[in-house]
Amino acid sequence: METSSEVVLTGCDALADDVRRGLQRSPKRLQPRYLYDALGSRLFEAICELPEYPITRAELNLLAAHSVAISAGVASPLTLVELGGGNGEKLALLVVALVDAGVDLRVELVDVSATALELATRKLARFPQVSVAGHQATYEDGLRRIARQRAAEGRAGGMMVAFLGSNIGNLEPSAARLFLVSIRAALRIDDRIVLGTDLVKPESELVAAYDDPLGVTAAFNKNLLVRLNRELGANFTLDGFAHRAVWNAAESRVEMHLESLRTQRVSIPGSGCEVAFAAGESIWTESSYKYERAGLVAWGTDLGLARHDQWVDEEAGFAVTAFDAVGFRPGSSPS
Ligand SMILES: C[S@@+](CC[C@H](N)C(=O)[O-])C[C@H]1O[C@@H](n2cnc3c(N)ncnc32)[C@H](O)[C@@H]1O
Structure with a gap:
């Protein structure tokens, strides 16, 4: 690797x-990203083990059950980006499905936490055929850099951006919308976004x-x-x-x-x-x-994203939604 x-x-x-x-x-x-120093990242891992915090287990189960469908139809070679991925456990489930499908894969991890990047890189070391790059950066800076590199290298193939764990929920709705616009702007037609979101309960x-x-x-x-x-x-x-x-x-x-x-x-x-x-x-x-499942799909559609599919854990109240990049609607183009 x-x-x-x-x-x-x-x-x-x-x-x-x-x-x-x-x-x-x-x-x-204070911005929530400052919660994630070395100890903060470890404490977040402990939170994920708590009975009161079922959403990590719910999302892991959804990804384990549907990783083939989530990644169906993506191009090879594929640049797989995870924004704020923490320990990389969820991404590894997508990597298994993609490697099994014979996709030539390159992983780009973006996280403000050096500890998270280290844990995720270690988690992905079991896939020797996959190259992994870590970017200790904010979501915005990391994504911008990856999109620039992809364009500068004239990299062929597709891109899939995973934004899991309801990280998007830490952004104000207006900032979340703008950030989705900037993710969309970094994508080419038929690239994919996989969004994990916690639902109202x-x-x-x-x-x-x-x-x-x-x-x-x-x-x-x-x-x-x-x-x-x-x-x-x-x-x-x-x-x-x-x-x-x-x-x-x-x-x-x-x-x-x-x-x-x-x-x-x-x-x-x-x-x-x-x-x-x-x-x-x-x-x-x-x-x-916290989101409503139908609202999420409408939101994506409005930004030039077509629903690929959505999977919901009703008991935990958690949704994984996959979108494909299609054309922008008039008025929704990022400027
Ligand atoms: C709530 S944890 C979720 C981790 C993982 N996605 C999961 O579902 O278990 C948020 C992760 O995003 C990182 N993070 C938080 N804010 C960030 C930001 N603005 N830019 C980049 N990374 C960020 C944190 O370091 C942490 O690893």
């Missing part, structure tokens, strides 16, 4: 600026999935403060903040917050700022939007 990796993040500087800007906003906000199940009794998700959320202390020299006290998960039905999203338990000031030297918190004020660290 050939492997390579490159870092296209600006690293600590982006974190420092984003933290300063995000904590000056009202409400205070009863509030008690949604909240439990983000606030488990063992406190693993709380640790995942609070680890962001540990990261800011380590990387920016901040002085957050962990017992001064509490993990909160709330279902916002009007916006169809679960919000994760870190709520200040008292009036306090926190110094963040790496961001050159000091931040005041009122008791009860929170830092909004993640949104996870």
Whole structure:
């Protein structure tokens, strides 16, 4: 197996600026991608094992059962891209189906987390015939780079972009739509997108999935403060903040917050700022939007994507939808 990796993040500087800007906003906000340092990526793996978080198991089952149908008809050679793939376990299921079908495969992994890239690269090492490249980058930067390389090399064949785990749910709907437009713009006709999305379900199940009794998700959320202390020299006290998960039905999203338990000031030297918190004020660290299955298909169709097929785990409330790139409709072309 050939492997390579490159870092296209600006690293600590982006974190420092984003933290300063995000904590000056009202409400205070930090981007969810900062949850995934080395420990955050491991804690997310632990979340996937929790009984209250069934969506990883549901998506793995859907991919295991339908990987042949999901990848049916793709061109060979194929560039298989996964955006924010974590440990690569799900991608490996698609790789098995493609390798078995004799597709000449090249895998491009995009993830902000070096730990995730390492885990996924290790997971794919069992396919010696597949070349794997890792890009430590945001979704947008990684995808742009891969599309540019594909064009510059005049690479023949198809592309399939996997955006699984309901990662798209971490984007605001307007940003998610724009991002789908940019994925579509990176594709050629007949290329494919495979989208994993969590669906709307009863509030008690949604909240439990983000606030488990063992406190693993709380640790995942609070680890962001540990990261800011380590990387920016901040002085957050962990017992001064509490993990909160709330279902916002009007916006169809679960919000994760870190709520200040008292009036306090926190110094963040790496961001050159000091931040005041009122008791009860929170830092909004993640949104996870939940979708309706029919809405997803309509959304894709509107962006120049034709539904290839959709598979749903009704019990867990999770959908995998595959789209093929077709022509843009007037008015939906990215500009
Ligand atoms: C919720 S985990 C899901 C992992 C995997 N897709 C799954 O279904 O198990 C999100 C993954 O995306 C990565 N990630 C989060 N935000 C990102 C961003 N803006 N750009 C690139 N990667 C991101 C994280 O490091 C993590 O590996």
